[in-house]
Amino acid sequence: MADQINGKKVASVVLDACRAEVAELMAEGRRPGLAVVLVGSDPASEVYVASKERTCLDLGMHSRKLELPASTSQEKLLEVVADLNADEDIDGILVQSPLPPHMDEGEVVRAINPAKDVDGFHPENVAKLALEDPSGFVPCTPLGCQRLLEAYAIDPAGKHVVIVGRSLIVGKSLALLLMAKGPWANATVTVAHSRTQDLVAVTRQADILVAAVGVPEMLGAEHVREGAVVLDVGVNRVDDPEKKRGYRLCGDVDFSAVEPLASAITPVPGGVGPMTIAMLMSNTVKACRARRGQQEER
């Protein structure tokens, strides 16, 4: 039976540290501020955005929510981003994904001031991650995975981490993060994906297996070596007529099949998910400190 990795609990520790930092910064006359831009009305996005706003307020941070209609032009969104770049009260800017199909998401990300890019998707921050420059922002979900390992004293150094999924948001960034030199890194990292031949043979090599594919319960018992640590990044909605809302949430891992094999595993929900939002807050506090430091240097 695996230890359940309690992401809610670790997230609350991270958030407590953020709360203390916010109080410190406010004593210095500076309240960290996060702006979240939502274009259109994707129901899942609305849930995420509301949760981010609630967490900000709970920590004593300044929160700004900008809701734009789905018909918003690219130009208009770029103007909104430019205003937020210039706004002294805003330390972090997050444009909620996905954007409506007529928009160029890459251009929007590149328009965000890298010093306020708390999502870590701006090319300047992507490069800093690859270059192991700690002044950058690391995407929140990979950072949350690393923090979970740290909280459970699972040191990836020298271990074989197999990541299934090669998105920039999770797989590729986590690979760069965990193969870097430094604490809670130095791992041997494999990135597998939809094109991988004999996925089972690859994932069974893992000391630490990370699922980030977005396919409900794709990884089963056959994919996991006994004693492996399993981090499940997937959050999938699966129809379930027995549930009042008509669906249930599940991960990319078949939890009930894998849990007896693993030495530790994250549940869905309550595993990696809460960490993502906690690291967003942590990045925003970091942005506030860095910007404040720069202002004092002037």
Next chain:
Amino acid sequence: MADQINGKKVASVVLDACRAEVAELMAEGRRPGLAVVLVGSDPASEVYVASKERTCLDLGMHSRKLELPASTSQEKLLEVVADLNADEDIDGILVQSPLPPHMDEGEVVRAINPAKDVDGFHPENVAKLALEDPSGFVPCTPLGCQRLLEAYAIDPAGKHVVIVGRSLIVGKSLALLLMAKGPWANATVTVAHSRTQDLVAVTRQADILVAAVGVPEMLGAEHVREGAVVLDVGVNRVDDPEKKRGYRLCGDVDFSAVEPLASAITPVPGGVGPMTIAMLMSNTVKACRARRGQQEER
């Protein structure tokens, strides 16, 4: 017995294509130009730089070699880079590594106009590689490895590529290149390194094994599964009193031990090495074309 992968031959095919492109560009009134900056007098660097210059001239390209004393100040080097950035006749700028210890190599790389960064080390190009944006420049050695696979019709798609070494110049960049979506990519990629536990077990997983550690003949027969393809990026000087010059060149792979096992293998010298310089020329021609295109758009 393995096929020997003949890097010299493939490089000459790449260079022939460059030569044809140079002729085309010159017919349009534009000669591609590469500037190489050498600070101090490292003997190996001098050999590399001379070879780059010779290849440029052989292709009909414009070549500029700037030799600065080891005592050059950081400021002075940045001025030289700024002049080359502004020089219309120069499409590619390469500052030969290593720089003297008093210099900040990162700052110098960041000072190069990314559109002329034919080495692919500028953060903007690093990010483009991670973001799979083909407008960037990929570092020459990883690009050369990919081209060798292509030349020998060894498609890495779905295959397990194990790279030993996590430098930005080779290991990490090659990992990003081969895990990307696209032709001659889509590989399952593992990055191993000095901290990897049980390296033998990891490297024996490889369908394609890449050695990029800089340790003479570190990988032996025990590291290689029968039938694997082996690319040896290492170029090491080892004392050899039987040689007139007092040393011999060898790779990171024990060639005589591995060659009987591998299905294909690069020798050292004559494997990956010639590809690096060929891809530098190819990147310079690409830079010239891109800059020319932009000028016409104005």
